[in-house]
Structure formats: structure tokens, C-alpha cells
Amino acid sequence: HQADTNRTDLMTITRFVLNEQSKYPESRGDFTILLNTIVLGCKFVCSAVGKAGLAKLIGLAGETNVQGEEQKKLDVLSNEVFVKALISSGRTSVLVSEEVGEAIFVPQSHRGKYIVVFDPLDGSSNIDCGVSIGTIFGIYMIKNEAKVSLEDAMQPGNQMLAAGYCMYGSSCTFVLSTGNGVNGFTLDPSLGEFILTHPNIKIPRKGNIYSVNEGNAKNWDEPTTKYVQKCKFPQDGSPPKSLRYIGSMVADIHRTLLYGGIFMYPADIKSPHGKLRILYEVFPMSYLMEQAGGQAFTGKRRALDLVPRELHERSPIFLGSYDDIEQIKELYASSK
Ligand code: AHG
Ligand code: MN
Ligand code: MN
Ligand code: MN
Secondary structure, eight states, X not given: OHHHHHHHXXXXXXXXXXXXXXXXXXXXXXXXXXXXXXXHHHHHHHHHHHTTTTTTOOSEEEEEOTTSOEEEHHHHHHHHHHHHHHHHHTOEEEEEETTOSSOEEOOGGGEEEEEEEEEEEEOGGGTTTTOOEEEEEEEEEOXXXXXXXXXXXXXXXXXXXXXXXXXXXSSEEEXXXXXXXXXXXXXXXXXXXXXXXXXXXXXXXXXXXEEOOGGGGGGBOHHHHHHHHHHHSOSSSOOOOEEOOOSOHHHHHXXXXXXXXEEEEOOBSSOTTOSSBIIIIIHHHHHHHHHTTOEEEOSSSBGGGOOOSSTTOBOOEEEEOHHHHHHHHHHHHHTO
């Protein structure tokens, strides 16, 4: 009987968020409307990714973004869908996208109290070969509705209200935190609804997997080099760790959240600030990791305490199981 009750008691993401928001008496449903807008964008991208190969959506768009990356057709398409949907929701005032050089200030007529920072398509290098990719987002509250400025878009991660990602893999999985833990939802294509499938995700306290692009090993600093060496040649008699690196942050983080372990994009001689962008990759994933009982460290400080000075500023990042990050912190502390 219990199974039947669950089967007919559909916990959709909308119902879940409404439950969460009912804890805030002043809430007028704005956040739920905003979240539904992001969910709509993800459903669109999920559908586009699924038929990319058939609908000639593979390959380059012929433009280059502010990162100096050649934009893929899906990068541009997903960015446009999210920007238009978020503006028309009437719940945002400033948008920051990986694919747009400047912050987008929403027209006065459509302004709301939220800021959304997002990576519309994460893992673009994996599009053409059909490997999992995703969308990453973070949500802030504007500081002063009367006077919206660039400051609103560059708040430290510790001001973030909510964050999440959608992974377009063998299934379409939406992972979200609004500050009370992390929950995962899977798209049921027959309903077009995200259903709660991973309630209250907690990352294992320590893991047996390390995730890093070993191709950059020549350029790593000493603490990173020492840590990876310990993973491969443990001194304490424990078995070596497994290396798993997909190259889409969303997929590597999703595996790390569920299985435990550590994900690293360290600084190296070529990129002293690492590669991942603070606002829409480092902050949202760090927020989720902490909400799931893990940690997020830049090599110098807690990642969420960073204050970005540039819109697309990058930072080295170490994310994952609490104990694994403690080891990295010790190595960086003793290297000072
Ligand atoms: P994006 O496709 O949004 O530009 O992000 C790509 C990022 C991230 O998804 C991944 O972790 C990292 O690039 C992989 O970088 P390398 O290919 O240098 O390992
Ligand atoms: Mn990119
Ligand atoms: Mn990305
Ligand atoms: Mn991207």
C-alpha cells in the first residue's frame, strides 16, 4: 500500500518548493514563479540536447564569447531561452550569463527582486560526442529595489539564496538547494514534470574518487601535486583512489555528491586563477556541496567567502567530501 501511496502522491518540484516557501509567511510565491521559469528553461534544453544530433544543433555557432571560447549552437540557443524566460518572468532585475559579456539589466517594466547568475550550457566540449552536459544557476536577492546596480550581481557566495543544476544525461536530473539541504528531481518525460527522486542528498564524509584533469599535472602547484600523488600512492597502506573525470562540471559534481570524493580544478602556471568561473560555476556548486555536508575551498579560503571583482572572474576550486577537503586544506596551510 505504501508504494502505491507514493506512486499517487506526486512530489513535483513545484509542490516541493511551495512547501519550502510556505515556511516564509511573507512569501508571495515570487520564488516559486522564478524557479518554475528556470525549470522551463531546463526542460527546453533537455529536449534540444536530446535531438541535437537530429536537428543539426551540433557544432559551432560561428561566434566567440567573452571567455574567448568558440560558442556552440547549443550554448547560444540555451542562453537565449534562459534570458528571455527569466526576463518575461518579471521576477528578476539583473542576469549574468557565461555567454554574455556584460550583466543584463532587465527593463524596468519587468523587474523583480531576484538576481540570477547562470551557465546555460556547462560542458560544451562534450556536446558533439553525446556525453552528459548541464545547466548551472545561482539566485541572489537584490540589495535595494530602488537602485539596482552591478554590485547586486557580484555579491559574495555567502549571500546566495539558492543554487542548483540540471544534468542532461541518461535521465534529466534537477538538483536544488534553497538553504535547507539538497534535493534531486528526475524528469518524467510522460508528465513533463520533475519528480522528487533523491530526497535530502548528503555527500559521504570521505570518498575513494578524485576528479581532476591530469593533463594539467605539469603546471600544478606543490600542494595539488602532493595531494594527487597521495591519491595514487597512499602512504598509509590504504588502496589507491579511482580517477573519474568527465569534463562536464555538472556531471563530475553530481557523481561527487552521490558517491563522495573530491573534484578539483586547481590553479596552474598557465591559469593562475584556475578555469572555473566564480559566479555561475564555483558559487552554485560550492553552495550545494556545503548544503550536502561537504566543503568548498579555493586553496586560500572557503569558496563562498570570495567576493568577485569581475563578472567572469575565475578561481581555483576544490569541492567534495568533508574529510577529503580537510586534507587539501592541510597541504595548502603547510605550504605557506
Ligand atoms: P563550459 O562548457 O560551461 O565552458 O564549462 C566547461 C568547464 C566545466 O564544465 C568543466 O569542469 C571544465 O570546463 C573542464 O575543463 P578542461 O577541459 O580544461 O578539463
Ligand atoms: Mn563555455
Ligand atoms: Mn561551465
Ligand atoms: Mn557554459
